[in-house]
Amino acid sequence: MRVMLTNDDGIYAPGIRAMHSVLAEDWDVEVIAPQGVQSGTSHAITIRHPVLWHPTKISDGFEGTAVEGTPADCVKLALHHLIESPPDLVVSGINAGLNTGVHVLYSGTVAAAMEAAILGRPAIAVSFELYRDMDFDAAARIAKPIIATIAKRGIPAGCVVNINIPELKPGWPKGVRVVPMSTQNMDEHIEKREDPYGRSYYWLSGDFQNYGDPNETDRHAIGDGYVAVTPLQFDMTDSARLKMWSDLKITLP
């Protein structure tokens, strides 16, 4: 299998190195990833500026292309230009931090996989709960059989598989659950501060404290110590509402 590997924490991040090391044992892996940290960039693309890239050697056996752009830029550049023939699979990660619930919308890791799906390639995003002394190698070993099973089963056009791995406490993960994305909002805080010149600024922080979803979701799975596997798609049409509004009559001026 030929795999294109990218991420949003940048090509020097420990997560992508661990993922590369484990995937490259069996598959051909080509790394095309952002030069720097791109956390929270969502599906941003660079349209008003040029994007530079350069071959980069991170360590023995781990070389790739560093792109001075966003995760979605990396995928566009790779699939349109840098990779000669389409890869069998695009993997994005391992991200340092979960991409569950509405974080899916902010995530550069997931957006890279979404971009691959838009361009017609099967894609998987892998994220790992943030905590002290995260063992990315262990997380990559957990991710690999999930990736292999899903790739074998086949990812249909337009679908992205979002894998989230919980903190590796003893006995965790307990298994794998296929679950929907939570749509609950985060418990967010805006901290207002003043800079040394007296100007106001704010700092955003937040956490998933609210497990109030009526159904079993990715956040429940993680909270219970399971790996969450969530099939996503990029068609954002609200189909139920579309039907309900088919009779909408609007007179224009």
Add this chain to the structure above:
Amino acid sequence: MRVMLTNDDGIYAPGIRAMHSVLAEDWDVEVIAPQGVQSGTSHAITIRHPVLWHPTKISDGFEGTAVEGTPADCVKLALHHLIESPPDLVVSGINAGLNTGVHVLYSGTVAAAMEAAILGRPAIAVSFELYRDMDFDAAARIAKPIIATIAKRGIPAGCVVNINIPELKPGWPKGVRVVPMSTQNMDEHIEKREDPYGRSYYWLSGDFQNYGDPNETDRHAIGDGYVAVTPLQFDMTDSARLKMWSDLKITLP
């Protein structure tokens, strides 16, 4: 009605000024928008840096708060902190350029509306086809009865209404169509160039040339000279796939 108005072209852009002028004739409008151009930023949020903001007077009757951040930052800041009680509606636009098809995923204009929906507010994004001498005032006059009709009908929780207005040729728009988002890829080009130091860079460009969707979509409506109204939602779960994969068995190492 109390309306929060934002955009992704920045608080000085002609589109938001035209929208403000027309909406403020009947409603209380509060403007909280990015300081600078934020096109293509998608749903990016600022988490590693502080965000500054300051009251800004653009012209007589048009004042607001300029935020040194993304469109989603503006909405978070406004709804969590700057606006005392939740507005009845959040409007994002008018954007200079369509946000149809997969552009929905890249769009800061739509992401601002999505962020409002995440935070539980009804939200509408308005975009206008890019061409020479765009008449934003005319576009705002077209958008207003659509916004009013939809607001009266009610936007349910989690739903965002995406309005796209075609070029104002004589006789256009011919009317309004309620249509799904196209999921076809753009006709993209990567132009490879060399900088003055011999380093490679690429410039992304692309256009919607492909009207090959099997169904009536936002892009068809625009191509035919109609305003496209598309209800969107931010739950990206692929529900059909979720069901099909309920039997997925994966053994972890």
